[in-house]
Every structure is written in structure tokens, then in C-alpha cells.
Amino acid sequence: MSIRARREREYQRRNQLILDTARRLAEAEGWHAVTTRRLAEEIEYSQPVLYSHFHGKEAIVGAVALKGFEELTGTLRAARKSADDPTAALRAVIETYLDFAGANPALYSAMFELSTPLAFASAETPGPLIETFGELIAAVVAVAPAGDAELAAEVIWGALHGMVVLERSGRLRPALMRERVDLLLARFAPEG
Amino acid sequence: MSIRARREREYQRRNQLILDTARRLAEAEGWHAVTTRRLAEEIEYSQPVLYSHFHGKEAIVGAVALKGFEELTGTLRAARKSADDPTAALRAVIETYLDFAGANPALYSAMFELSTPLAFASAETPGPLIETFGELIAAVVAVAPAGDAELAAEVIWGALHGMVVLERSGRLRPALMRERVDLLLARFAPEG
DNA sequence: GTGGATATCTAGCGACACTAGCAATCCTGT
DNA sequence: ACAGGATTGCTAGTGTCGCTAGATATCCAC
Numbered sequence: 459m460s461i462r463a464r465r466e467r468e469y470q471r472r473n474q475l476i477l478d479t480a481r482r483l484a485e486a487e488g489w490h491a492v493t494t495r496r497l498a499e500e501i502e503y504s505q506p507v508l509y510s511h512f513h514g515k516e517a518i519v520g521a522v523a524l525k526g527f528e529e530l531t532g533t534l535r536a537a538r539k540s541a542d543d544p545t546a547a548l549r550a551v552i553e554t555y556l557d558f559a560g561a562n563p564a565l566y567s568a569m570f571e572l573s574t575p576l577a578f579a580s581a582e583t584p585g586p587l588i589e590t591f592g593e594l595i596a597a598v599v600a601v602a603p604a605g606d607a608e609l610a611a612e613v614i615w616g617a618l619h620g621m622v623v624l625e626r627s628g629r630l631r632p633a634l635m636r637e638r639v640d641l642l643l644a645r646f647a648p649e650g
Numbered sequence: 651m652s653i654r655a656r657r658e659r660e661y662q663r664r665n666q667l668i669l670d671t672a673r674r675l676a677e678a679e680g681w682h683a684v685t686t687r688r689l690a691e692e693i694e695y696s697q698p699v700l701y702s703h704f705h706g707k708e709a710i711v712g713a714v715a716l717k718g719f720e721e722l723t724g725t726l727r728a729a730r731k732s733a734d735d736p737t738a739a740l741r742a743v744i745e746t747y748l749d750f751a752g753a754n755p756a757l758y759s760a761m762f763e764l765s766t767p768l769a770f771a772s773a774e775t776p777g778p779l780i781e782t783f784g785e786l787i788a789a790v791v792a793v794a795p796a797g798d799a800e801l802a803a804e805v806i807w808g809a810l811h812g813m814v815v816l817e818r819s820g821r822l823r824p825a826l827m828r829e830r831v832d833l834l835l836a837r838f839a840p841e842g
Numbered sequence: 843g844t845g846g847a848t849a850t851c852t853a854g855c856g857a858c859a860c861t862a863g864c865a866a867t868c869c870t871g872t
Numbered sequence: 873a874c875a876g877g878a879t880t881g882c883t884a885g886t887g888t889c890g891c892t893a894g895a896t897a898t899c900c901a902c
Contacts, residue, residue, distance in 0.1 A: 465879095494859060504882055506861075515859065570816075571763070580820070606833065612822050613813070613830050617805055620812025624762075630804050638805050641798065645837040657848095686890060696851050698892075707890065 473511050475501050481522050484564035489519070489572065513575075520574035526565040527586035530558050534593040544600030545647045551597040552618060552639055559622045570619060591615070601647040610646060617642055665703050667693050673714050676756035681711070681764065705767075712766035718757040719778035722750050726785040736792030737839045743789040744810060744831055751814045762811060783807070793839040802838060809834055 479500045483492045494515060498505040512518045537554040541547035559566040568574065576584060594615055599607035621638060624630045630638075671692045675684045686707060690697040704710045729746040733739035751758040760766065768776060786807055791799040813830060816822045822830075 493857080495857080505859090506883095507881065509860070510880080570819075570821075609826065609829055609833055612816075612826070613809055613834055616812030616816055616822070616830070617809035618812065619816055620808030620810065621805070623815070624804075624808055624811055627762075629762075630808070634801065634804070637801055638808070641801055642805055685888080687888085697890090698852095699850070701891070702849080 469511075472501070472503070472507075476508060476511055476518065477521055477525065480518050481525075481565060484522070484568070485562065489564055489567065516574055519568050519572050520576045522565065523568040523572075523574055523576060524584060524586055526562065526569045527584075527590045530555070530569075531586060531589045531593055533558060534590065534597075538593060538597050544597075545643070548597045548601055548647050549639070549643055551594060552614070552643070555594075555618050556622065556635065556639070559618075563626065566622065571623065598646075614642065614646060661703075664693070664695070664699075668700060668703055668710065669713055669717065672710050673717075673757060676714070676760070677754065681756055681759065684711075708766055711760050711764050712768045714757065715760040715764075715766055715768060716776060716778055718754065718761045719776075719782050722747070722761075723778060723781045723785055725750060726782065726789075730785060730789050736789075737835070740789045740793055740839050741831070741835055743786060744806070744835070747786075747810050748814065748827065748831070755818065758814065763815065790838075806834065806838060 476497065480492050480497060483496065483500065492515075494505050494508055497518075498508060501507075508518070512521065533554050534551050537550040538547045541550045576587065591611070595608055595611040598611040598614060602610040621630060621635065625632050625635065668689065672684050672689060675688065675692065684707075686697050686700055689710075690700060693699075700710070704713065725746050726743050729742040730739045733742045768779065783803070787800055787803045790803040790806060794802040813822060813827065817824050817827065
């Protein structure tokens with residue numbers, strides 16, 4: 459009885475070890491450095507052990523990404539709720555989003571760029587993904603005309619994501635991100 | 651003398667054959683299907699021949715992408731110049747950009763998502779890349795306040811690119827792209 | 843015609859994600 | 873206490889990837 463429980467605890471512990479190691483490796487050396495061999499070596503188990511935890515490499519990336527959505531949702535919510543007025547809240551959410559992307563490039567990449575088993579816009583979309591977008595919508599509804607909130611949130615999200623990846627690949631001038639945010643806010647929350 | 655010229659023509663012909671085949675394969679089956687073995691088989695030469703034309707697979711993807719920038723610049727320019735007024739021109743450029751991304755998903759991916767040797771925002775940035783962004787700026791200057799044009803172009807480009815990749819991965823509702831474009835235009839060219 | 847340059851191929855390297863099949867370990871039922 | 877079966881993890885492989893060394897065939901200049 460308790461033996462099974464201990465086994466289960468050890469399994470979960472190792473599960474977390476795999477995810478933590480994958481994320482740490484990815485942030486330190488990029489996802490290309492996260493190979494099954496390297497991962498197995500780092501956790502001090504053999505390669506096949508990984509497959510008793512996850513269906514494959516994509517599933518590992520997906521699990522890391524899911525954790526990222528939970529973290530992002532939390533920071534976005536905190537930023538939104540600690541703001542004084544709707545416009546400040548939208549600004550806080552936008553800046554928090556960009557800070558998150560800047561501070562966790564590999565994690566952000568797993569969430570939005572890499573191929574993972576995570577389903578979007580479907581019935582099986584995991585909760586954390588919906589909640590993340592929900593935070594953005596919540597910040598937008600307060601400044602957008604009624605009915606347009608979700609649409610405006612999609613456009614703003616697109617602009618944020620687009621600016622992140624275009625800047626990351628050297629296609630935008632990094633020093634001007636602040637100005638771009640100001641411009642975006644001026645267009646979508648003009649009264650602020 | 652003319653023998654060397656014939657050789658050179660054949661080399662250029664084969665160069666084009668490699669690029670055309672890579673692009674066709676990528677659009678038909680995705681870039682993951684474009685392996686050096688498959689590419690060699692399709693052009694009916696051995697693998698090493700590819701390396702006498704390009705430094706590696708990334709260089710092939712980069713060459714395909716470069717052609718894409720030339721094409722995109724051309725279609726954007728045509729769309730912009732055939733519009734009646736500045737706002738219509740911006741709308742035409744935006745819709746053309748999105749149509750291009752939708753019609754050539756693999757090519758677009760090579761241009762903006764995949765890792766290639768193409769340098770951005772640097773002294774060695776190839777002309778076609780600069781020209782493409784130049785077309786977008788040209789469309790924006792006519793509707794944006796003086797001094798803000800380039801910044802606004804970056805934000806709009808970010809929104810376009812973000813919406814393309816987010817929609818492509820199922821993160822946005824495809825049917826509403828038209829509405830998102832309308833909203834974007836309403837915010838950046840309100841007088842239209 | 844022959845020697846040297848050029849063009850192309852066969853064969854193979856190391857690394858990749860992933861897996862079959864075996865060995866050791868552990869828990870259960872008697 | 874201990875045999876039998878399930879579980880757990882390993883070794884050793886498969887097939888594929890990008891890429892390349894070295895051999896071979898072809899071609900042109902003298």
C-alpha cells in the first residue's frame with residue numbers, strides 16, 4: 459500500500475526532474491541541445507526511461523510548455539490586478555507578456571513556436587492555455603468597445619507575438635520595443 | 651570558351667532545379683520532408699552534388715526564402731501602387747501580405763520562421779529583405795503621423811506575422827481574419 | 843593520345859529519435 | 873520462507889538525418 463505510494467512519489471519526482479532538466483538545458487543551450495541522449499545523461503538514467511514517462515520528445519516539450527502557460531497566466535493575472543485603472547492594466551499585461559518572453563526565450567519558444575501535442579482552439583485545449591488568453595481578454599475588455607474585445611485581444615496578441623519573434627530573429631530593432639508598446643497602447647487604449 | 655559557358659549554364663540550371671524542387675516538396679509535404687536524400691533523388695543526382703551548390707541544407711532554405719522575399723516585394727508593390735488612396739493602399743498591402751502567407755505556407759515559413767543564414771538588421775542584410783519591409787513602410791507613411799511611420803510599420807508587421815503564425819498553429823480563429831484586419835486598419839488608418 | 847583538372851559517385855561517419863528484448867528487482871500469495 | 877509473476881531499467885540495436893572522404897569516371901588542353 460504505502461510501497462506503491464512511495465513508488466508513485468518517486469515516479470513523479472523523476473517526471474519533474476525530466477521536465478526541469480529539459481527546461482534548464484533549453485534555456486542554457488537552446489532546444490537543439492535537448493536530445494534524448496543528453497537528457498538521459500543529465501538525469502542519470504538511460505534513454506528508454508524517458509519513454510516510460512512521455513510518449514516522445516514532443517510530449518516532453520509540450521509538458522514544459524504547459525507549465526509555462528501556468529506561470530504566464532499567474533504573472534499576467536498579478537500584473538492586471540495590481541494596476542490602478544484599465545489602461546494601466548493593459549499596459550502592465552503587455553509589458554509582463556514581453557518580459558516573460560524575454561526572460562524565458564526557450565520556454566516561450568516551446569509554448570508558441572515549437573511543434574507540440576498541445577491542441578489549441580479545440581475541445582481538448584488544456585485549461586492553462588485558455589486561461590492565458592483569458593487574461594489578455596480580461597485586460598482588453600476594459601478598454602475596447604463592447605463586442606470587439608476578443609477580436610482586439612487576438613490582434614494585440616498577434617502584435618505581441620509577432621514583435622517577440624521578429625525581434626528575436628533580428629528583424630526588429632530591440633531598443634525600440636518600448637516605443638512600439640507605447641504606440642500599440644495609444645491605438646488600442648487611447649484614453650490612457 | 652563556349653564549353654565553359656555551357657557548363658556554367660548547366661550549373662545554374664541545376665541550381666534552379668534544386669531550389670524549385672525544394673520549394674515544391676516543402677509546399678507539398680512540409681519542410682520536414684525536404685531531406686538531402688530526398689532532394690537528391692528528386693533531381694536525379696547524388697547527395698554530394700547539393701553541397702557543390704550550397705553550403706548545407708540551411709543555405710538551400712535560405713536561397714528559397716530569398717526568392718520568396720523578391721516575390722513578396724513585387725506583389726506588395728503592385729498592390730500598393732494600384733490602390734486609389736493611402737488607406738486603400740495600406741489595406742491592399744496588408745491583405746496581399748496575408749494572402750501570400752496563406753498561399754505559400756512553406757515559403758513563408760522559410761522566410762520568417764526557419765533558421766537560415768539570412769541576416770537581418772545588419773550591414774549584410776540582402777536587398778530583397780530590406781525592400782520587402784520598405785514596401786510596408788511606404789504603405790504606412792501615408793497614413794501615419796510623421797516620424798512614427800517606421801515604428802508603426804514594425805507594429806503592424808508584428809501583428810500580421812503574429813496573426814499568421816498564431817492562426818496557422820490553431821491559436822486564432824481563421825474565419826475572423828477579415829475582422830481582425832478591419833480592426834487593425836481602424837486603429838492605424840482611422841480616416842479610411 | 844595522354845596527363846591533369848573537373849565532375850560525380852559510392853560508401854561511410856557520427857548523431858538523431860525511438861524500441862526490442864533481456865536482466866535484475868520487487869511484491870504477492872501460499 | 874520462498875517461488876512466480878509483474879515491474880523496472882538496461883544494453884544494444886534500427887532506421888534516418890546532415891554531411892564528407894576518397895575513389896572513379898569524364899572531359900579538355902597540350
